[in-house]
Amino acid sequence: NAGVMQNPRHLVRRRGQEARLRCSPMKGHSHVYWYRQLPEEGLKFMVYLQKENIIDESGMPKERFSAEFPKEGPSILRIQQVVRGDSAAYFCASSPTGYEKLFFGSGTQLSVL
Amino acid sequence: GESVGLHLPTLSVQEGDNSIINCAYSNSASDYFIWYKQESGKGPQFIIDIRSNMDKRQGQRVTVLLNKTVKHLSLQIAATQPGDSAVYFCAENGGSQGNLIFGKGTKLSVKP
Numbered sequence: 001n002a003g004v005m006q007n008p009r010h011l012v013r014r015r016g017q018e019a020r021l022r023c024s025p026m027k028g029h030s031h032v033y034w035y036r037q038l039p040e041e042g043l044k045f046m047v048y049l050q051k052e053n054i055i056d057e058s059g060m061p062k063e064r065f066s067a068e069f070p071k072e073g074p075s076i077l078r079i080q081q082v083v084r085g086d087s088a089a090y091f092c093a094s095s096p097t098g099y100e101k102l103f104f105g106s107g108t109q110l111s112v113l
Numbered sequence: 114g115e116s117v118g119l120h121l122p123t124l125s126v127q128e129g130d131n132s133i134i135n136c137a138y139s140n141s142a143s144d145y146f147i148w149y150k151q152e153s154g155k156g157p158q159f160i161i162d163i164r165s166n167m168d169k170r171q172g173q174r175v176t177v178l179l180n181k182t183v184k185h186l187s188l189q190i191a192a193t194q195p196g197d198s199a200v201y202f203c204a205e206n207g208g209s210q211g212n213l214i215f216g217k218g219t220k221l222s223v224k225p
Binding site: 033035101104107 | 145147149154155156157158159162202206212213214215216217218
């Protein structure tokens with residue numbers, strides 16, 4: 001049973017470009033979470049999704065950021081018009097129940113030049 | 114601000130000794146707590162969790178203690194090994210479903 005798969009592992013973008021981060025949850029998991037981590041910091045919650053629904057997006061910036069988890073395919077975190085402050089590690093996690101233990105992927109390191 | 118914090122940002126221990134990593138939380142509504150281990154360049158890895166109706170839970174070489182009176186959580190690692198070197202995060206659920214709130218982490222270094 002494969003774990004949470006994230007790609008790409010590293011993503012380099014220039015200011016103003018778009019970044020798309022993908023996450024395939026563990027098999028059988030329908031709850032997906034996105035977190036952001038800055039160096040030497042903890043993980044900051046961004047958004048919680050179930051299939052085709054956003055459950056909680058309280059941690060996501062109102063502008064430029066969006067997330068989806070379609071009926072088919074991976075969850076996508078999209079950042080439009082990236083700025084240098086968006087540089088961070090973005091982690092996806094999944095859960096079978098939407099409560100308690102989350103299983104994390106290896107993350108996508110976004111670097112904005 | 115953060116509702117979960119750690120007393121010590123770094124901890125250095127000798128191989129074979131026991132390690133204790135502490136964590137304070139402030140959200141009284143939290144009823145679920147969890148410890149993760151994160152190695153450099155990797156995602157957080159589950160270690161152990163505990164519900165608020167318990168005050169102690171043991172795993173393999175690890176024990177989590179919960180003191181709800183003072184809102185304190187600790188992770189004890191027995192016979193610490195070099196492979197235990199990592200950053201350890203505590204997290205709480207804030208009483209809500211699924212949204213784990215993380216502390217800043219404690220870096221554990223094990224000296225051979």
